[in-house]
Amino acid sequence: MADGPTINTIAARAGVSIASVSRVLNGLPTRQETVRKVMAAADELGYVRNAVARSLKSRRTHQVAFAMADVGNPAYLAMLREIQPVLKAAGYRLVLHSTDAVVADEIDVLHSLGERYVDGLIMVPLRVTEAHLETLAAARAPVVIIGSVPEGTRVDNVRADSRTGVRLAIDHLYALGRRRIGMINGPLDTVPGAARGAAYREALGDLGLPYDEDLVRIGDFYRAEGGRAVAELLAGVPDVDALMCANDLIALGALDVLRAAGRRVPEDVSVVGMDDTDLAAASWPSLTSVSLGSAERGKAAAELLLDRLQGGDREPRLVTVPPRLVVRASTAGVAGERISGDDARDGARDNDGDNDGDNGRDNGRDNGRDNGRDNGGGSDRKEGGE
Amino acid sequence: MADGPTINTIAARAGVSIASVSRVLNGLPTRQETVRKVMAAADELGYVRNAVARSLKSRRTHQVAFAMADVGNPAYLAMLREIQPVLKAAGYRLVLHSTDAVVADEIDVLHSLGERYVDGLIMVPLRVTEAHLETLAAARAPVVIIGSVPEGTRVDNVRADSRTGVRLAIDHLYALGRRRIGMINGPLDTVPGAARGAAYREALGDLGLPYDEDLVRIGDFYRAEGGRAVAELLAGVPDVDALMCANDLIALGALDVLRAAGRRVPEDVSVVGMDDTDLAAASWPSLTSVSLGSAERGKAAAELLLDRLQGGDREPRLVTVPPRLVVRASTAGVAGERISGDDARDGARDNDGDNDGDNGRDNGRDNGRDNGRDNGGGSDRKEGGE
DNA sequence: CCCCACACCGTAAACGTTTACAGGCGCCTG
DNA sequence: CAGGCGCCTGTAAACGTTTACGGTGTGGGG
Numbered sequence: 001m002a003d004g005p006t007i008n009t010i011a012a013r014a015g016v017s018i019a020s021v022s023r024v025l026n027g028l029p030t031r032q033e034t035v036r037k038v039m040a041a042a043d044e045l046g047y048v049r050n051a052v053a054r055s056l057k058s059r060r061t062h063q064v065a066f067a068m069a070d071v072g073n074p075a076y077l078a079m080l081r082e083i084q085p086v087l088k089a090a091g092y093r094l095v096l097h098s099t100d101a102v103v104a105d106e107i108d109v110l111h112s113l114g115e116r117y118v119d120g121l122i123m124v125p126l127r128v129t130e131a132h133l134e135t136l137a138a139a140r141a142p143v144v145i146i147g148s149v150p151e152g153t154r155v156d157n158v159r160a161d162s163r164t165g166v167r168l169a170i171d172h173l174y175a176l177g178r179r180r181i182g183m184i185n186g187p188l189d190t191v192p193g194a195a196r197g198a199a200y201r202e203a204l205g206d207l208g209l210p211y212d213e214d215l216v217r218i219g220d221f222y223r224a225e226g227g228r229a230v231a232e233l234l235a236g237v238p239d240v241d242a243l244m245c246a247n248d249l250i251a252l253g254a255l256d257v258l259r260a261a262g263r264r265v266p267e268d269v270s271v272v273g274m275d276d277t278d279l280a281a282a283s284w285p286s287l288t289s290v291s292l293g294s295a296e297r298g299k300a301a302a303e304l305l306l307d308r309l310q311g312g313d314r315e316p317r318l319v320t321v322p323p324r325l326v327v328r329a330s331t332a333g334v335a336g337e338r339i340s341g342d343d344a345r346d347g348a349r350d351n352d353g354d355n356d357g358d359n360g361r362d363n364g365r366d367n368g369r370d371n372g373r374d375n376g377g378g379s380d381r382k383e384g385g386e
Numbered sequence: 387m388a389d390g391p392t393i394n395t396i397a398a399r400a401g402v403s404i405a406s407v408s409r410v411l412n413g414l415p416t417r418q419e420t421v422r423k424v425m426a427a428a429d430e431l432g433y434v435r436n437a438v439a440r441s442l443k444s445r446r447t448h449q450v451a452f453a454m455a456d457v458g459n460p461a462y463l464a465m466l467r468e469i470q471p472v473l474k475a476a477g478y479r480l481v482l483h484s485t486d487a488v489v490a491d492e493i494d495v496l497h498s499l500g501e502r503y504v505d506g507l508i509m510v511p512l513r514v515t516e517a518h519l520e521t522l523a524a525a526r527a528p529v530v531i532i533g534s535v536p537e538g539t540r541v542d543n544v545r546a547d548s549r550t551g552v553r554l555a556i557d558h559l560y561a562l563g564r565r566r567i568g569m570i571n572g573p574l575d576t577v578p579g580a581a582r583g584a585a586y587r588e589a590l591g592d593l594g595l596p597y598d599e600d601l602v603r604i605g606d607f608y609r610a611e612g613g614r615a616v617a618e619l620l621a622g623v624p625d626v627d628a629l630m631c632a633n634d635l636i637a638l639g640a641l642d643v644l645r646a647a648g649r650r651v652p653e654d655v656s657v658v659g660m661d662d663t664d665l666a667a668a669s670w671p672s673l674t675s676v677s678l679g680s681a682e683r684g685k686a687a688a689e690l691l692l693d694r695l696q697g698g699d700r701e702p703r704l705v706t707v708p709p710r711l712v713v714r715a716s717t718a719g720v721a722g723e724r725i726s727g728d729d730a731r732d733g734a735r736d737n738d739g740d741n742d743g744d745n746g747r748d749n750g751r752d753n754g755r756d757n758g759r760d761n762g763g764g765s766d767r768k769e770g771g772e
Numbered sequence: 773c774c775c776c777a778c779a780c781c782g783t784a785a786a787c788g789t790t791t792a793c794a795g796g797c798g799c800c801t802g
Numbered sequence: 803c804a805g806g807c808g809c810c811t812g813t814a815a816a817c818g819t820t821t822a823c824g825g826t827g828t829g830g831g832g
Binding site: 392393394404405408409412414435436438439440441442443444 | 817818819820821
């Protein structure tokens, strides 16, 4: 851990100037003999370029930040899984920011772009406040926002479409013959809650179904809360034959309660979740869920940012990622999985997380066609005892 | 995005030297009047310190890297969830490296420490080769390895204990009266596979149960593979009354096949998984699983690294994290969850991932006592249309 | 009244690169 | 053979900080 060699060290040893060393290391035209000497010296000394000094001079860090509310959240993770390889392929490192859902922290991240420790930022804001917009306008590096921003905000933007997502689900339930379709929503003062609630009402209307307040229950985006809401709904409206849940956790709660109440899923009641997280494929019966394309959004955001980093100026772009209905047993009544929409997903993933320094890995999932499997890995080294 | 102000800009505007500016910004003793002028100028200009220049001078980046095989893997994520807050609290940024299970990439990461873009590294190596050890010995920044390293390697090290983990599970099954306990393992040439297989045999022996080869099946660490292996086992040994699965995915496969075969879980067959991933709590019946303490290992690693970054020299430490058996319905036969061991976990997590820029968050999970819930978030801004 | 101590501040060097510029040298051309 | 052109290389400045060092001004004590 001693002080490493610098180009000065190399220059001295090779008997040339630091400019020549730099030129050789950067592949600029140099006499063959000089190249040889410099390379030899660099090799012998085990030289590694100092990224910090390099960044100072070049004004490029080759780092990009990704900021979201919570590292542990599956929707963000799905984004991260796609963002990472895109950036890596382009030679960027990824700096992770977890804002713990504190708005001030998000503003901080935006502000800290001025420190120039990253070349750009992908952010999933909790909500978009005035303060966000102001800081954004003054940001000293390119930013891509995942989530909706007010019309006219000059920033690259990637959105999902949960309205269409809800509609896909309702149409699916309708096609299965369901007519008493309940909705278990999260709080209406959240943006997702409001949007999904409105979309539900709209979709019913378009199908000519009446909007029945008794069929709607508000809980929170938790499993237990969802279950509670379902229990209430069952008590009030025993003839409900389908449940549209505002996220997968609520839907798992619904499965719990329906099972306890002796209702068969999907024979008596169909259940649809939302977000298509890993949990959907793991549950029993496996859960039909609306994917809002977290993975695709992440990928799109990364590509937008790279384009801006490389391309320079252009008008801000808006990318909207279409939702997809992933049909599983909770509506279709089969143990297997059937995909509707343009893509297949099966989220179950796990690993063998062990102390022996050998862990599972995923094979490529580049194109969203991911069967979600983990490789157990392997090892040729057994001495790491337990 | 114009060029931001530097201390030179401020010095000019405040009519002082850059040294004074620096002193003020760093809180070194300065005349009150000077402080005022500098602060005023800095505020007006919206000055933000350039982290790169600062790092070059101070030789500290306040960044730490975390390298593992795959961002999407739940075991690594559990680590990440704990590492992140620890580093953040200490003022460090987190740089993420996903090596895609390519050993050469891991060596690269180790080597790139010479670039000095981070102050330290936490690494979960796929396996530990000679090349790892060599590069490790020459590493230019402190490293913490999660996973076993050969005796005598001079590096901070955090390990799990899957042998004891398997034993916990087997003892539990034995206590429930199970005597025909099968094992569904991953490939034996993987470190986890070998270790868990051996532990199974040993545990049976200690309980006075015979080791019956017919009760052991090797598949891979996948759900479908696990299911296939279970089907074989059922065909050969119909009287099996418990299954020890080498990871949660295999266990999910086991549940699938047992259900299809008309065996009740846990009445006819008890099932235990391993790793206690989020999927364990989501499945039906919920899955008893052995936690190898990924979260704790992550936290311990972060703390070791911080200690080394702050403390300086000391002997390398070894931390071993004890496993924990999380009893759920697949062995206990209750819908609810009962925790055995010293801690409670319930991994279900989800969110409302929506395009409206409003997302769920987790409340504190600092001490491992985590009820795994997500908050739906909220928003006061509705104009983000869909 | 002189000198010294002290508080404050400015100058300049350093961190490790990249790169503009200019100098030296060889060779070709006229 | 002189001039000029090109290739290669070295010198030095710059990126934006931090910090050692020395200078200046003030006030107090001998």
